[in-house]
Amino acid sequence: MASPILQVKDLKTQFRTHDGIVKAVDGVSFDLYPGESLGIVGESGSGKSMTAYSLLRLVPDPGKVVGGQVLFRNQDLLQISDEEIREIRGRDIAMIFQDPQSSLNPVLRTGFQIAEAMLAHKKANKQQAYNRAVELLKRVRIPAAESRIKDFPHQLSGGMRQRAMIAMGLANAPSMLIADEPTTALDVTVQAQILELLADLNQELGTAIIMITHNMGVVAGLCTRVLVMYAGEIVEQGPVDQIFENPQHPYTWSLLRSIPRVDALRHERLRSIEGIAPDLLRPPAGCRFHPRCPFRIEKCLVDQPELKEVKPNQLASCWVTMDRARKEMGADQLLDIRPGAASGLQPGKIVD
């Protein structure tokens, strides 16, 4: 296997607030291999976006990366100078955001903004940069690219703006693209087109993609490997097929069962996850998911489980794991998904 182009080790990002320290990313480690497409899924506040922002040192105030390493081609991005990280952003690692409206400058023409990405890294002269901008707009399937480069962002639709953002990201042929919820603001038909485009780019150009999303369907269609985040930590990671078919962390398992599927054969009651995500100012002791977990045991209330290999290539941080929950607690037949329901450890027993 090729060596990873990105190695993240024990990354920690915190926000110092009035009420205390919020541990938004709390010890996240993963590798990204060349040409791979890796999904990072989680709900709001899980730390998935902050993980991505931390990689490129784009964490907004009052947040700070307080620990860990981000090794890109054996260079720690957290240690290099501001000048050096600026060189890497947009040239080696590009990022696209959820809202293309606010990521594009409204008073500059689209073509100029794409050309600027190349000029900033001295990759081309002005004429070459413009020619390549047209080429890139064609590559992301914007019709009439020659005239579209003269358009201002407001003259483009939401989907076209996101395509223009992707074109800009690709301008310097980066080896890695970080996409932070790039389709969340778009209609489903447009979302499908953008995802198809990203998949093509991943295959044809070999650009490695980190896809940050809350949508399990997006991961299923685009990614080969997935990290599942909860309350600032990775709770499960592994190959997409394996994780969707046989998730080992109760959070992943519950999340997959709580989504209505458009291809479902009959109406079944959704298996919701009871409770709400924890306050990261005061995360629960032990496993952070234990207040919502139907399979928790005494140990979960006090000891924090580590992320470890539970099946070949599949890591989960759980004292119980779903294999055991199935065998010993009848997880698949479980109708009552209240916390502690399967293990008999009821909420009343929790000392908070």
Add this chain to the structure above:
Amino acid sequence: MAEAVREIPQPMGASAPALVRVENVVKHFPAGIGQTVKAVDGVSFEIRQGETLGLVGESGCGKSTLGRLVMQLIPVTSGKIFLGDVELTKLRGERLRQQRRQMQIIFQDPYASLDPRMTIGDIIAEPLANFGVTRGRKAQRRVQELLRVVGLNPNFNNRYPHEFSGGQRQRIGIARALALNPKLIVCDEAISALDVSIQAQIVNLLEDLQREFNLTYLFIAHDLSVVRHISDRVMVMYLGKLVEIADSTDVYSSPKHPYTKALLSAIPVPDPKVQRGRRLVDLSGEIPSPINPPSGCRFHTRCPIARVPTPCAEDDPPLEEKVRTHFAACHFSQDV
């Protein structure tokens, strides 16, 4: 103008009487000199008592406008809307207000739809006071009962909205909607802003409440998988017109309009093996402007099976019953 109503689409086993009847409703908004946005352009349907009718479509298709028209929060340009035997579109002022107690709406944004300076007890009691039902201590007792019904701690009535999470706020919005024992609740993207795990909680709550209080829902959302899950029937809207209405299982298993089919194909299924095998129906181009919608069938500019110019660019296909209880507006629905 929209043509005369041919047939108002009926739900399966149309035994329950209609609670809401919408006839040929049109809503045009002025958009600069001599221009109008044709947000809703000749729409007819019925909502039966106790059913959940889903309404889906992409942004700008007119689905929220239609929801507001049903509630009569905005007046129609033309057409009629009935609640039971009462023609809402004829009523004004106090008489309309009195009808409104039977209809409530739950909004998308649980942050913007609750007054941050009122306690949730006062928020939920406000409709009771507005309609002179109860006030004071008696009202607060009703509030506590409602909080229990939506799964919140009844002793939270003195807290403020900012003390609650998004999902809890949406429960507060639901409690307020239930306060007057309405017959109809319009859910306008009521769960779209919530996290996946919380969405499931709210969907389950809405289903439980429906059973308990015999509620009728108009469930508006862009997420077809949620709509399909919760609805008995689903309506699909495109550029101000209904293009398909059918039982929710039929809409998925055998769509009769190419737009519905494309919409369905675009929704990612959270199963990698299934998802890789699915084929995206590619819709060419973008959604046209509702100021100048295309001639004939409004979908013909993007339709993969359109025959232009005849008939698709010339004749606007009516919404017809293609098979029993399954309505679609397409000249070539047999080819979908």
